[in-house]
Amino acid sequence: MTDRAQATRERILVAAERLYAEHGVLAVSNRQISEAAGQGNNTAVGYHFGTRTELVRAIVRKHAGSIERLRERRLGRGHAQLRDWLGCLVHPTAEHLAGLGTPTWFARFAAQVMTEPSLRAVIVEETLTSPSLARTVAGLSRCLPGLPAEVRAERNDITRLVVMHAMAERERALAGGAGTPGAGWRETAGALTDVLAGLWLAPVTK
Amino acid sequence: MTDRAQATRERILVAAERLYAEHGVLAVSNRQISEAAGQGNNTAVGYHFGTRTELVRAIVRKHAGSIERLRERRLGRGHAQLRDWLGCLVHPTAEHLAGLGTPTWFARFAAQVMTEPSLRAVIVEETLTSPSLARTVAGLSRCLPGLPAEVRAERNDITRLVVMHAMAERERALAGGAGTPGAGWRETAGALTDVLAGLWLAPVTK
Numbered sequence: 001m002t003d004r005a006q007a008t009r010e011r012i013l014v015a016a017e018r019l020y021a022e023h024g025v026l027a028v029s030n031r032q033i034s035e036a037a038g039q040g041n042n043t044a045v046g047y048h049f050g051t052r053t054e055l056v057r058a059i060v061r062k063h064a065g066s067i068e069r070l071r072e073r074r075l076g077r078g079h080a081q082l083r084d085w086l087g088c089l090v091h092p093t094a095e096h097l098a099g100l101g102t103p104t105w106f107a108r109f110a111a112q113v114m115t116e117p118s119l120r121a122v123i124v125e126e127t128l129t130s131p132s133l134a135r136t137v138a139g140l141s142r143c144l145p146g147l148p149a150e151v152r153a154e155r156n157d158i159t160r161l162v163v164m165h166a167m168a169e170r171e172r173a174l175a176g177g178a179g180t181p182g183a184g185w186r187e188t189a190g191a192l193t194d195v196l197a198g199l200w201l202a203p204v205t206k
Numbered sequence: 207m208t209d210r211a212q213a214t215r216e217r218i219l220v221a222a223e224r225l226y227a228e229h230g231v232l233a234v235s236n237r238q239i240s241e242a243a244g245q246g247n248n249t250a251v252g253y254h255f256g257t258r259t260e261l262v263r264a265i266v267r268k269h270a271g272s273i274e275r276l277r278e279r280r281l282g283r284g285h286a287q288l289r290d291w292l293g294c295l296v297h298p299t300a301e302h303l304a305g306l307g308t309p310t311w312f313a314r315f316a317a318q319v320m321t322e323p324s325l326r327a328v329i330v331e332e333t334l335t336s337p338s339l340a341r342t343v344a345g346l347s348r349c350l351p352g353l354p355a356e357v358r359a360e361r362n363d364i365t366r367l368v369v370m371h372a373m374a375e376r377e378r379a380l381a382g383g384a385g386t387p388g389a390g391w392r393e394t395a396g397a398l399t400d401v402l403a404g405l406w407l408a409p410v411t412k
Contacts, residue, residue: 026232198408
């Protein structure tokens with residue numbers, strides 16, 4: 001790929017992520033993205049990415065790599081406690097978002113993609129198959145050996161929902177001018193680790 | 207409104223909710239809804255509801271009234287414990303969905319509306335202003351007097367996210383043939399009450 005094609009792709013990715021986060025993934029046309037990316041040619045998105053689904057996949061991949069590296073680094077520290085494993089679910093995304101500066105759009109974008117029936121598979125394929133995530137979930141399970149399998153599966157699902165949607169809400173608040181950006185993400189990750197620890201340690205009633 | 211207009215409105219509401227839940231609110235046109243509702247006239251949605259936003263609002267209202275009545279009834283029993291108040295957040299929606307038979311579409315529809323920037327205000331206005339919800343949140347707060355205000359606000363937000371998105375995931379699983387419908391909703395509500403109790407009782411670390 002030429003440098004120029006690479007630069008155009010990057011401009012499209014940035015414009016698409018922002019427009020998707022602010023207006024809704026399905027509400028934004030490839031033509032609007034091409035225009036926002038400064039492309040004279042309205043078909044630039046199609047030319048560089050193909051379908052909307054492939055553009056969404058490219059945006060997810062752009063962030064997933066960095067989050068994966070941050071999680072690998074955190075896993076390398078060695079863990080034994082429930083809170084450490086939960087930290088591996090929460091902090092890498094928060095650190096990645098903090099590193100992007102303010103405002104960010106990825107958390108809102110990702111929450112929408114996960115909720116949107118036609119796009120859900122993209123984020124599942126690109127993020128839930130991560131090796132570091134699998135190691136984290138396995139580590140978490142070892143901390144709670146008595147938990148029935150179906151409760152474990154249910155709490156895993158809820159944990160994923162909490163992380164994804166709470167990050168999106170926090171991003172929305174930060175973009176709207178609430179709180180201090182850097183501290184905001186660290187605090188959010190800490191507060192989420194607290195509630196997730198409570199969630200996992202909660203007694204199971206029948 | 208004539209009986210016939212009323213019946214047409216109802217057919218449109220049912221068709222719209224299903225199409226929205228399955229394909230995404232912004233991916234479905236008013237024309238497709240008119241067709242699915244058996245209306246020869248493609249502009250039937252516009253005639254009966256106006257904009258998409260007003261149609262979304264009408265779908266939300268149709269369910270919100272029943273959930274509100276179920277919550278009022280549960281509040282009438284008198285409560286003192288944290289789990290009772292959490293039950294008032296979880297069971298009314300679960301009971302409403304169980305009463306609709308299988309499949310339902312409202313939980314997936316509502317989760318999308320909440321995540322969609324252009325529609326979010328509709329569900330906030332129509333459901334988060336409920337008097338019974340305000341009483342429930344106040345009751346919950348009285349059970350945890352030592353919790354700092356900002357932690358309380360944060361846990362309230364996360365609770366709302368968990369209820370909304372976990373119900374949507376459960377609905378998706380039930381629609382796909384997983385589990386026993388009736389028991390499914392009761393079990394889901396019980397499991398959510400467990401994790402929410404853990405979430406609210408979790409110690410706050412700094």
